[in-house]
Amino acid sequence: MDRYKHLNEFGRFELRWRIIFTFFALIFAGALLDHMLRAPIGDEAVWCHSSGVLAFLGALWSAHVLRDGARIESVHGGLGLLGEDLSGADFDD
Secondary structure (H helix, E strand, C coil): CCCCCCHHHHHHHHHHHHHHHHHHHHHHHHHHHHHHHHCCCCHHHHHHHHHHHHHHHHHHHHHHHHCCHHHHHHHHHHHHHHHCCCCCCCCCC
16 A cells, blocks of 8 residues: 555545445356356357456456455455366257
């Protein structure tokens, strides 16, 4: 905080990066849900995975700028969900 002359400047800095983190975290969560619930294929999978990767990196970077270990761990925890498959079962009738 020594590089900020006023507490107000630090508050604006922190608010800006919290908003950025929230933006990327919501996109990352949406991509994870799409991946887990619908298991997209083809072009849809490319868009889902690409947006998820960019959102993951953005959320990780903004958590690093905020120096918030809990946010960094939560973003890493989202990667653990990639192995989950919550899509409905396919029954062959």
